[in-house]
Amino acid sequence: MNPHLLLRVVSKFLIPLIALYAFYVQFHGDFGPGGGFQAGVILAASIILYALIFGLKEAKRAVPPSFVRILMTIGVLVYGGTGVVTWLLGGEFLNYGVLNHHDPAHGQHWGILAIELGVLITVASVMVAIFYAFGSRQPDLSDEDW
Amino acid sequence: MSLISFFPDWMLTHGAAFLVVVPLIAGAIAAILPKRQIAAALTVAVSFICMLTSLLLVLQIIDGQTINYALGGWDAPHGIAYVVDGLNAPILFLISAIGFLVSVYGMPTIIAEVEPKKRAPFYAAFLICLAGLLGMVVTGDAFNVFVFLEVSSISTYSLVAMGASRDRRALTAAYNYLIMGSIGATFFVIGLGFLYMETGTLNMADMAVILREMEGGSRVSEIAFGFIIVGLGLKLAMFPLHTWLPGAYAHSPSMVTVFLASTATKAALYLLLRFVFTIFDVSFNYVFDVEIYLLAGLGMVGMILGSLQAIFQTDIRRVLAYSSVAQVGYMLLGVGLGTAAGLTAGYLHLMNHAVIKGALFMALGAFWYRYGITRVTDFNGLSKSMPWTMGAFTLGGLSLIGVPFTAGFTSKFRLVEAAFLKGWWWAVAIIVVSSVLAIIYIGRLLLAAYFQSPPEVNGHVVAKNEAPLLMLIPMWFLVLLSIAIGINADIMVDLAEGAASVLLPISAGATP
Secondary structure, eight states: OOTTHHHHHHHHHHHHHHHHHHHHHHHHTTTSSOOHHHHHHHHHHHHHHHHHHHOHHHHHHHSOHHHHHHHHHHHHHHHHHHHHHHHHTTSOTTOGGGGOSSOHHHHHHHHHHHHHHHHHHHHHHHHHHHHHHHHTTSOOOOGGGO | OGGGGGSOHHHHHHHHHHHHHHHHHHHHHHTTOSOHHHHHHHHHHHHHHHHHHHHHHHHHHTTSOOEEEEGGGOOTTTSOEEEEOTTTHHHHHHHHHHHHHHHHHHHHHHHHHSOGGGHHHHHHHHHHHHHHHHHHHHBOBHHHHHHHHHHHHHHHHHHHHGGGGTOTHHHHHHHHHHHHHHHHHHHHHHHHHHHHHHHSOOBHHHHHHHHHHTTTOSHHHHHHHHHHHHHHHHHTTOGGGOTHHHHHHHHSOHHHHHHIIIIIHHHHHHHHHIIIIIISOTTSHHHHHIIIIIIHHHHHHHHHHHHHHHHTOSBHHHHHHHHHHHHHHHHHHHHHHOSHHHHHHHHHHHHHHHHHHHHHHHHHHHHHHHHOOOBGGGGTTHHHHSHHHHHHHHHHHHHHHTOTTSHHHHHHHHHHHHHHHHTOHHHHHHHHHHHHHHHHHHHHHHHHHHHSOOOEETTEEOOOOOOOHHHHHHHHHHHHHHHHHHHOOHHHHHHHHHHHHHHSOTTTOOOO
């Protein structure tokens, strides 16, 4: 029998919930405590938990390192791109007010959502990348060594 | 100014933020580029754009104006403001121009020094480092300074560590720098915390006003000042806090050494000026004491001991690294004098030294590139095997010593003049002694290069093997620039005087 059966069953159940909670924190950041950084860490934690329970190899198959590397850049580009868009619309860098020309307040909402999305992507992928980098330095423990 | 009309109108208002955003975004893109060539081309293009942008900023402020850019449309003191004035615009230009020259220079050396898989990330780290340095100079928000300080430092640690494929000692050097640099950044941010507690603001201009109203503030702001000075002192390699510098300079890839030597310590020195003179004020007792006794004192100790240590090094890059410690001492002495003349001289030396050290480290990188030379004894006969590079090194070395008609002479002469004006004749003596020591450590290299014959390998004299043009052109550009400054320094002196007038407004006058 697999020694990690209990862990696997429980974490299989938990991982999607953790990821879901990450998105709750992400979008709730608009109204209360929360935001991209915290959400990114929680999202990365769900992937790291997967790697801990099912092994680094499985995790890398699910979330390939090359994919993580590209996501790191995409997050920064979403953030910086929002600033560039505000430039193109004639405002200062990251002046979200210009994103909606009917009501600057709506523009502020959109802008902060876009920015936080960029933060989420970068933080989550950097966390996973750091974990992969450290985790790959030593071979995985085989099940017998437990 | 007619040159301004060549730039689009949009840049006139948004230039300050553009300067930081472009390398930051380009750095993120460079990290995932598949090929070194594309990343290199992107780096050269971006650093060129940065150079033009900062040139525009210099042109805009040269009449004594100040550019205020409210990031995100949030006005200061609540939002983050980017402020460009006579003090930081020349430094911005210096950093981005050196960044451009170095990225051209680096094209051949990176292939030799960094392993293939790491070349695109290397350029990414370089661009982010450039963005960080520009950001910490351009910003008018004290906490933003810390953020950019960390951005530039962390990317610098990885840049230094990438020298590992050439020399494994780069790893320990990078680790050493990481520990020291983090301590420095921590001290700096603790100081900022105290300062925030005292003034309740993070905007530099706002802090300055509040501190003056409080006439220096309570003991909290004294502690804040102490922490900030130590933190920045570590970053700018002030004498007893310089131990990270020789290792980081000696073992990182050539391109990084040149870039670090010419820009990183200069940006930190700019921050020191900004904090000592603009945010705090020399009319506060504690600031005055630190300026006279600590900055000037340690500057002079560093000038002598740094030069002495340079004489006894066997690794050529360490020779120049310790010489950098000594040269920082000159700048600190200029700051410590606290007079308009002293500040002008110190600021001028800051710019001149960046040009000179850049050229010298470029030459050392070329020696390594062709012959793998790292030791002083390997200099034998280099004037015959690499005449052009050695010529550049010679002129750069003379400029470092301070021979007339070179950049080094102009700024040292002004420093001597300023010290005389203040009546610090012993400071003059120390400048002279330190220059004599410079003659020894540079002269010993030149003697070996010109009066020894090239070594023989298997009975044949080593063949002449000049550095590639991509390395020679930026090197000679800097060398000729240093000669040009030596012959006519009007532009540089104007910029330095502009900076000094920002630091010491006429109404406040010079310190007693």
